[in-house]
Amino acid sequence: MAEESDQGEKTEEPTERRLQKAREEGQFLRSQDTSIAVLLISVAVVLYFYGASAGEAFVRLFNSALRFDSTLITSPGIVIGILSDLFVRSLAIISPLLAMTVLLTIITAYLTGGIGFSVKAFLPKASKLNPISGLGRMFGARSLIELTKSLAKLLLISSTIIGIVYFVNDQLFFLNLLPAKSAIHTGLNLLLWGVLLVTLTLLLIAAIDLPYQIISFKNKLKMTRKELRDEFKETEGRPEVRARIRERQRQVAMNQMMLAISDADVIVTNPSHFAVALSYEPGGSKAPVVLAKGTDFIAAAIRNKANDSMVPIFEAPYLARALYFTTDLKQEIPMPLYRAVAEVIAYVYQLAELRRDGSRPKKPEVKLPDSMLFDESGNLV
Secondary structure, three states: HHHHHHHOOOEEEHHHHHHHHHHHHHOOOHHHHHHHHHHHHHHHHHHHHHHHHHHHHHHHHHOOOOOOOHHHHOOOOOOOHHHHHHHHHHHHHHHHHHHHHHHHHHHHHHHHOOOOOOOOHHHHHHHHHOOHHHHHHHHHHHHHHHHHHHHHHHHHHHHHHHHHHHHOOHHHHHHOOOHHHHHHHHHHHHHHHHHHHHHHHHHHHHHHHHHHHHHHHHHHHHHHHHHHHHHHHHHHHHHHHHHHHHHHHHHHHHHHHHHHHOOOOOOEEEOOEEEEEEOOOOOOOOOOEEEEEOOOOOHHHHHHHHHOOOOEEOOOOOHHHHHHHHHHOOOOOOOHHHHHHHHHHHHHHHHHHOOOOOOOOOOOOOOOOOOHHHHHOOOOO
């Protein structure tokens, strides 16, 4: 039972990879009621600011379109040019309405579920051609919910329209008795208020539909635990592959660290368990930087590389441990170690420039503050 639940019940939230795959397949969050409501709002806004002038322009256009002369009889070929001109002028009149609706459609789609194009959405799917699956979709719970929503929308919108027509019936009846300009102005006002009232109805529907679509879309993309594990294996790889990748990364990092030892100024050792390679630029604004560090076998490899590269080795157990436990690779040393490291580097520079009498400089006795005294396990002494 546990295995069946693990494989069949979708209880896990969709991952980013699952959401990306859904977008690639053309699955986006959409609320048709919200889109229609926004479109009607755009129509109402355009009619409010542009309706009167657009109506007068259409009257002039109709007057010119219904005016005929004898040239149409003698030269019937000019009809195509006249119709083309009428089409262009009509398109210019309604272009603000078209532009507003297209713009708001794109914005609504972007804000609700995003915009994308998927070739996979156009490809045929065997599941869609399966009659059994089709019947399941037709008579399933989702179809029943959509049918209930459609009937509720039809009832609500039709009631709103019937109410609007009932209250403006007298004005609609006498429109044909008014002059053309007054009839257009009055008719557009009635249309504007009708669109606004229907839009308010659709906004109420959209306020219910949009949360439902969001929840339904997320539930549709939810994953079983098995799908989650399979995706993790697909994206992250099998454990043995990840182990080999990590091992390879460690090897690359080790090789880079060993190559950097030749640029070091001094190797501070424990003398055998710890080794830290330091680099310093005289006159620079930066403190000494750790180029390499390691314990046991890695420390031995650092010392061997230092001998091959003629890099001085300085034995200071406490300083080596303090550098190892407080500083990462390619980082500057902490301030409490400035004085001790400065003494070591100064000693190394003196070794490079022997005194005139050939005597070696005295090796400094490096002292550290109590906060920098560590044992071999990294605990403060």
